[in-house]
């Protein structure tokens with residue numbers, strides 16, 4: 001059933017059953033790649049081909065100028081990631097891939113929040129910022145811009161608290177990560 | 186020297202004997218270099234023909250094929266051969282011209298983002314950004330194409346960079362830190378596999394194209410004959426195990442033999458070697474080989490457990506692993522008698538369900554008979570290429586291939602029009618062997634223009650068209666699964682293939698009588714130069730047996 005050449009209809013149930021194995025958890029992939037043009041497209045293409053939704057993606061230099069690090073998070077409850085990591089390994093420009101274990105990993109994200117903050121609200125916003133060790137980096141008459149770093153959970157908690165004051169806009173980098181301890185990620 | 190002259194030096198250093206291509210604006214400098222480079226260049230009539238010819242050359246010789254095209258339409262014409270080479274793991278280096286660097290990204294005349302378009306269908310690709318990169322890119326392209334799991338590699342060279350003056354120094358190494366294919370299988374896993382084989386009562390060796398690509402046919406035979414292991418091959422591996430043979434079950438999969446498919450169905454241990462459990466092999470995946478444990482040997486770790494979970498995965502080169510597996514197995518001195526019952530069962534299937542067809546009562550040529558006639562007329566010793574469709578399946582079923590690299594077809598992508606150019610490439614690569622293309626009357630028209638190339642260069646391919654006047658394979662599916670509603674599959678008797686052959690400068694012959702078919706084919710094949718034989722066959726014959734779509738192997742029909 002579901003064979004493209006037949007006239008059998010494909011039920012939605014079947015479409016769901018056709019998926020692969022899910023790990024059910026969030027994955028942080030740390031991918032070291034050669035610092036060459038087009039490499040990001042090659043990596044992203046492997047996810048696009050399978051219609052996988054990448055949750056966050058961050059690319060930056062490493063200690064070695066010929067090597068870049070791509071940090072990519074995606075939801076293993078929605079996508080079977082085993083095949084795609086094997087395929088990533090096959091890319092000639094990919095040097096190393098780690099599927100980071102959450103307990104052994106330090107993951108951080110940077111976010112900028114533009115909040116409306118006038119009158120009494122301003123003091124309250126500043127108080128929340130203090131608790132979260134967020135920094136106010138721009139102050140205007142009726143708004144502030146707040147910079148915050150932390151885990152995704154922390155940033156999402158911060159967002160929930162400040163949203164009621166009037167969240168004008170938000171920009172987030174996506175997580176970058178490194179393993180704990182002496183060993184290289 | 187000019188970068189393009191350095192390119193020629195690189196090709197020579199790689200041992201390239203022949204390339205296929207067609208020039209245009211963006212690769213004019215390259216073609217100027219060809220003028221006196223001393224490399225044989227075959228001018229094709231369509232870049233796709235050149236790409237498939239490079240594939241045919243690579244498949245027949247085991248060497249890397251090379252195809253050239255200009256930018257834009259020349260490059261996009263190569264897309265199908267690139268995808269084809271990716272699916273069947275064929276080592277081909279594609280070298281395309283690109284517009285001048287200052288025009289890139291401006292929709293310049295004949296600009297196409299070839300690198301972007303081919304990303305999902307190449308093993309790797311290089312976009313040249315500096316003329317000094319050219320020599321290294323060429324050598325790395327050859328290295329990547331031929332090692333590990335072979336595949337297509339693209340090198341896209343902007344026109345201005347190819348004209349640059351560069352100091353050329355031969356490149357003697359490759360620097361690819363992210364590319365290190367595993368070739369040596371893990372010894373512990375190999376030992377485990379040997380034990381599993383010794384314990385198996387119903388084992389099957391299931392060989393795929395990787396055995397041919399890895400030049401491991403002899404090693405497969407040695408393993409099979411270290412006991413009486415039954416062997417089946419995929420469409421891509423025919424010839425890896427000699428047919429006929431006591432231990433040969435025939436091809437498996439959608440149009441495989443019942444013996445092969447039933448053996449997979451009842452096996453307790455399947456050793457997959459360089460095979461990828463394609464849906465045309467497994468049928469309904471959830472009911473595929475339900476009793477079997479799997480040993481999976483493959484050079485590509487991404488194939489392991491992709492479709493069927495492997496119990497004993499062994500990543501590496503079959504040529505390295507199989508002899509070690511054979512000697513580990515021998516050392517266990519397993520009880521040979523344990524396979525008696527299994528063979529009795531297999532022999533039962535073979536007796537009850539041999540490949541068979543109903544022959545005509547008159548002089549009509551049935552397509553299956555035509556393949557047997559080609560086998561006779563060539564003594565079973567030809568290199569045979571095919572197009573895609575019913576004729577391809579009949580050739581796979583009825584032409585017994587004794588050796589690897591004798592059967593050259595488009596399995597993974599199923600590219601109509603593959604046969605003629607592939608035969609052309611094979612004939613150039615292996616000039617001392619008869620090369621036959623079994624073509625479909627539909628498929629052959631997709632690259633018939635290469636007959637001109639064959640005529641001009643006296644490339645003596647023998648194209649035998651099984652002319653049923655239909656897009657036969659599609660017609661078969663419409664008959665069987667779409668209530669006989671024949672929609673857009675009738676080709677009529679167009680063109681006149683004899684006249685077409687003659688117009689191209691080839692010999693054209695029409696054959697319609699089965700009683701003289703073998704001699705007539707023998708005469709046609711003995712004719713010098715390229716020959717096209719239009720064999721009129723039964724219009725509505727079907728390929729059987731068949732695992733109907735979505736069905737399990739044990740429910741084969743026909």
Ligand SMILES: Cc1ncc(C[n+]2csc(CCOP(=O)(O)OP(=O)(O)O)c2C)c(N)n1
Nearest residue numbers: 574575576599601625626627628656657658
């Ligand atoms: C380029 C391309 N287009 C369409 C198809 C779908 N297709 C598969 S087999 C087939 C019929 C081929 O007809 P012919 O070459 O006459 O072979 P026959 O099946 O009649 O032997 C078609 C249209 C294909 N495989 N490739």
Ligand SMILES: [Mg+2]
Nearest residue numbers: 626627655657
């Ligand atoms: Mg036909």
